Structures are given as structure tokens and as C-alpha cells.
Amino acid sequence: MLLPDWTVLNAAIDWLGHGLWRLDWWQVVLYTLATTHVTIAAVTIFLHRAQAHRALWLHAIPAHFFRFWLWLGTGMVTKEWVAIHRKHHARCESPDDPHSPQTRGLRTVVWRGAELYRTESGNQETIRQFGHGTPDDWLERNVYTRYDWQGVGLMLILNLALFGALGATVWAVQMLWIPFWAAGVVNGVGHYWGYRNFEVRDASTNILPWGILIGGEELHNNHHTYPTSAKFSVRRAEFDLGWVYIRMLRKVGWATVRKVPPKLQLGELRPVADEKTLEALIANRYEVMAGYARGIRRVCKEEIAALQARQADASVLKAARRWLHRDAEKVPAGALPQLAQVRAAYPALDKLVTMREELRQLWSDTAQSRAQLTADLQAWCRRAEESGVAVLRDFSIRLRAAHV
Numbered sequence: 001m002l003l004p005d006w007t008v009l010n011a012a013i014d015w016l017g018h019g020l021w022r023l024d025w026w027q028v029v030l031y032t033l034a035t036t037h038v039t040i041a042a043v044t045i046f047l048h049r050a051q052a053h054r055a056l057w058l059h060a061i062p063a064h065f066f067r068f069w070l071w072l073g074t075g076m077v078t079k080e081w082v083a084i085h086r087k088h089h090a091r092c093e094s095p096d097d098p099h100s101p102q103t104r105g106l107r108t109v110v111w112r113g114a115e116l117y118r119t120e121s122g123n124q125e126t127i128r129q130f131g132h133g134t135p136d137d138w139l140e141r142n143v144y145t146r147y148d149w150q151g152v153g154l155m156l157i158l159n160l161a162l163f164g165a166l167g168a169t170v171w172a173v174q175m176l177w178i179p180f181w182a183a184g185v186v187n188g189v190g191h192y193w194g195y196r197n198f199e200v201r202d203a204s205t206n207i208l209p210w211g212i213l214i215g216g217e218e219l220h221n222n223h224h225t226y227p228t229s230a231k232f233s234v235r236r237a238e239f240d241l242g243w244v245y246i247r248m249l250r251k252v253g254w255a256t257v258r259k260v261p262p263k264l265q266l267g268e269l270r271p272v273a274d275e276k277t278l279e280a281l282i283a284n285r286y287e288v289m290a291g292y293a294r295g296i297r298r299v300c301k302e303e304i305a306a307l308q309a310r311q312a313d314a315s316v317l318k319a320a321r322r323w324l325h326r327d328a329e330k331v332p333a334g335a336l337p338q339l340a341q342v343r344a345a346y347p348a349l350d351k352l353v354t355m356r357e358e359l360r361q362l363w364s365d366t367a368q369s370r371a372q373l374t375a376d377l378q379a380w381c382r383r384a385e386e387s388g389v390a391v392l393r394d395f396s397i398r399l400r401a402a403h404v
Contacts, residue, residue, distance in 0.1 A: 190206075190220035205220060351387055355380065
């Protein structure tokens with residue numbers, strides 16, 4: 001009977017315990033976080049902003065690196081991911097949306113987001129209709145798409161070689177990172193909980209104002225408002241790490257930005273609103289209405305402060321203020337009695353809510369001619385400035401200074 005070669009056995013045991021790199025535990029953690037962050041950057045910059053929305057052009061060097069890294073770290077096929085995401089925007093919050101928590105439930109999207117992705121990737125009509133314009137070269141056809149799971153298998157082998165048995169844990173974290181944070185948190189929480197800068201038709205929210213952990217994808221309401229923008233942050237207090245990386249790529253000539261969020265331009269104050277004012281309003285309607293919402297919140301804050309100074313009950317106004325600036329169809333039925341009570345008790349807020357809806361109708365009513373819409377805008381501004389509500393008057397005057 002042959003005895004084992006103890007030198008080889010000891011070497012194998014040592015490799016299983018330490019791997020080739022022989023790193024301390026905290027160094028392994030840093031490696032894991034670094035590699036998962038590269039994956040996040042590849043998803044948000046290449047798959048999301050460059051491929052799905054064509055918000056920027058990428059040079060071949062970063063584009064091929066991102067494709068290779070996504071093959072190693074996720075096994076996702078570019079055409080499938082892009083098609084599913086484009087369908088999400090086209091069918092948002094409807095039963096045809098591949099991953100809306102409004103129709104499928106938050107728990108389902110957060111914990112089974114990857115499963116929803118795999119199911120939709122098998123829908124060839126989705127791939128055919130929404131997957132156009134994605135890479136279709138030899139590498140894509142013969143490696144990344146044909147052998148989609150071999151990439152993650154290679155990543156497992158590399159991790160095992162570098163870290164021994166611990167490499168399996170590193171690999172598991174790498175494989176779960178995108179399904180949880182992107183497919184689960186962004187697609188789930190990002191349509192269920194958070195704050196909204198803009199009143200878009202879907203339920204998208206900004207999870208946090210600082211887009212660091214998920215590369216800027218936390219600013220999901222901003223993205224749904226301006227889906228073809230390469231930059232997701234719009235407010236001074238917001239931070240989009242993905243945009244920082246894009247600016248770095250642009251500085252070395254590896255990226256060309258095609259579009260960023262529009263910015264309302266203010267110039268000479270016109271005596272009355274005209275067609276140029278109408279153009280500026282429609283082109284910047286989300287930003288304009290966000291400014292209007294800030295005015296409503298300011299009036300609410302003043303009314304609450306006045307109630308508290310008199311030691312009066314402000315609970316109803318506090319409960320209703322989150323809905324006063326929302327589109328009527330987005331207000332839950334349970335909040336309607338509170339809104340009605342507040343509007344009856346505070347004429348200034350009632351006037352602001354009423355005229356907000358009238359302003360929104362200016363770009364919602366597509367049957368009206370340009371001349372009629374301009375006349376309607378002039379009448380709206382006149383009534384706003386004669387309303388006796390300072391916030392409304394100031395808003396109208398600012399609007400008359402807007403131009404494209």
C-alpha cells in the first residue's frame with residue numbers, strides 16, 4: 001500500500017487554507033468589495049447608461065473591458081439585459097413590466113429579482129423588440145452569449161486559486177451582488193420607498209441622495225425623469241459616483257456624453273408669457289413643477305410653524321403635506337379626506353393645488369393649438385400674480401423669465 005506524499009498533502013492543505021495570495025481576512029474583504037464595485041460600475045456605465053439609453057458613447061477599451069468583466073462577474077448577456085430594462089421603461093408599473101413592485105410586490109422583486117430577470121430573458125419577443133443596437137461582434141456571438149455561464153465559472157476558479165476554500169465565499173458574494181443590489185434594491189425599493197424630486201407617471205423614487213454603493217443608481221426617480229441622461233444627480237446635495245467615473249473617462253477621451261438633464265434658463269423678464277415661455281415650460285416641465293412643489297412645501301412649513309406658535313394641532317396638515325404637490329391620481333384614497341380638510345382650512349394651499357393642476361394641463365392637453373396654449377399660459381400667469389399668494393406670484397414672475 002502506497003503512503004501519501006506528505007509534502008504534497010501539506011501543500012494542498014496550506015493552499016486550501018490560504019490560497020496563492022495568502023492575504024489577511026481584511027485584505028480579502030477589500031478585494032471582494034473592490035471587485036463587486038467594478039461590477040457595479042460596469043452595469044451602470046456600460047449596460048445602463050451607454051447601452052440601454054445611449055446616453056454616452058464609450059471607447060472600445062473601456063467598452064471591451066466592461067463586457068469582459070460582466071461576463072466574468074455576472075454571466076449576463078448584454079442584449080438580454082438591455083432589452084429587459086428598455087421594456088421596464090416602456091411598460092413601467094404595468095403588468096407587462098418585468099420587475100415592478102407595484103404589480104408583483106416589493107418582497108418578490110427584492111428577493112426574487114434575478115429570477116424575474118431570467119424568466120423575462122426567455123421571452124424572445126422582448127429580446128427582439130427591445131434588444132436592438134447592442135454589440136453583435138464575434139466575441140459577443142461566440143463567447144459572451146454562447147458561453148455565458150463559463151465566465152462566472154472561470155471567476156470561481158480564479159478565486160479558489162487565489163484564496164483557497166475561502167474563494168468560494170468570495171465568489172458567492174460576487175455573484176449575489178448584482179442580483180440583490182441592482183435587480184432587488186434598485187428595481188424594488190427604487191419603485192416603492194424614498195423621496196421624489198419629480199412627479200413622473202411611474203412610482204420611481206430616489207433611495208438616497210448619495211449614489212455611492214450602487215454607483216448612482218440610488219437616484220432612480222431622477223433617472224426615470226431623464227432616462228437618456230448620462231448624469232443621474234440633479235440637485236446640489238445629490239452625488240452620482242457613476243457620473244464621476246464618466247467624467248474621468250471623458251477626460252482621457254474614452255467617453256463622449258450625449259445628454260445630461262436639461263436646466264431651466266432664465267433671462268430677461270417678459271411683460272407677458274409668450275410662445276418662448278411655453279416652449280421653456282414644456283421642455284423643462286419636470287424642473288418647473290419641482291420648483292412649484294418647493295413653494296407648496298414652504299407654505300406648509302409656514303402654516304405649521306404658525307399653528308405650533310399658537311400651540312394648535314398641526315397633525316392633519318403634517319400628514320397631508322406629503323400629498324399636496326402630487327398628481328391627483330397618485331394620491332392614495334386614504335389621504336383624500338385629510339387633503340380635503342386642509343384645502344378647506346387653508347385657502348392659500350387650496351389655490352396652489354388648484355393652479356398646479358391647471359398648469360399641468362398645459363402640456364397634457366395635446367388637442368389644443370400652440371396659440372391657444374400660449375393664451376392659456378398668459379391667463380394662468382395673470383391669475384397667479386393676482387392671487388394674493390406670494391409664492392404663486394413669485395413663481396409666475398420667474399416663469400415669465402424662462403427661455404429655451
